[in-house]
Amino acid sequence: MGIIDTHSHVTCERLVGRIDEIVANAKAHNIEKILIVCCSESEARLAIQAAEKYDIFDCAFGYHPENVDEINEHDFEVLEEILADPHMVALGEIGLDYYWVSDNKEKQKELFIRQIQLANQLQLPILVHMRDATQDTIEILKQNPCIGIMHCYSGSAETSKILLKMGFYLSFAGPLTFKNAKDAPEVCRQAPIDRIFVETDAPYLTPHPFRGKENEPAYVHLTFEKVCEIKEIDSQILMDQMKENYRRLFTKSNL
Numbered sequence: 001m002g003i004i005d006t007h008s009h010v011t012c013e014r015l016v017g018r019i020d021e022i023v024a025n026a027k028a029h030n031i032e033k034i035l036i037v038c039c040s041e042s043e044a045r046l047a048i049q050a051a052e053k054y055d056i057f058d059c060a061f062g063y064h065p066e067n068v069d070e071i072n073e074h075d076f077e078v079l080e081e082i083l084a085d086p087h088m089v090a091l092g093e094i095g096l097d098y099y100w101v102s103d104n105k106e107k108q109k110e111l112f113i114r115q116i117q118l119a120n121q122l123q124l125p126i127l128v129h130m131r132d133a134t135q136d137t138i139e140i141l142k143q144n145p146c147i148g149i150m151h152c153y154s155g156s157a158e159t160s161k162i163l164l165k166m167g168f169y170l171s172f173a174g175p176l177t178f179k180n181a182k183d184a185p186e187v188c189r190q191a192p193i194d195r196i197f198v199e200t201d202a203p204y205l206t207p208h209p210f211r212g213k214e215n216e217p218a219y220v221h222l223t224f225e226k227v228c229e230i231k232e233i234d235s236q237i238l239m240d241q242m243k244e245n246y247r248r249l250f251t252k253s254n255l
Ligand SMILES: [Zn+2]
Pocket: 007, 009, 037, 093, 201
């Protein structure tokens, strides 16, 4: 009985040495499930090991648009092999990011589409990263129907309605708790409870009042409480609903 962190880079370099402590802290804050999101083969193999040791973990693996220039055919074989592991419940994070680099849009789109196709073939949901690329992302999702989560959703309320209509779930992260949060509180207020999640995106985006410190799954309770406050909903009801959402979407999970 607890809260779920649907997006956490627990096996990234900054956190991997602290896994035992991260699990203990999470349990102390009533966190029941943590989805480890992996961006490389080494992160994914470490995540499977962690999931074998701790029931609290599920895993996801996919190639982030930021790494598009390094991905080759061999990486796709590795991706498919690793996703066959029973602890792997989703493909991601994948998507488009035109914030840092925008001179490789076509390559990013190609990588995104190919991974959506693989997810559909393996019957896995996807975790979508979308930054400064709303139009192209929606276009691709429309042309390649699939299901999954818009991770750390920070777009407009208008765009959120389009995504919800397409069957996507929205996940809110630390920025929802920031004093200068822009559209997120309104998006959260409007979104139906059977289509939302919370996440940390640890080690990034630490929620208020720990903003600036290294983030970890235990802190997801702060974002969860913010959602309860915005939606004026009882925390137990929302907790149960998010668990049901998780089971529905991640059918391979042991939650
Ligand atoms: Zn992430």
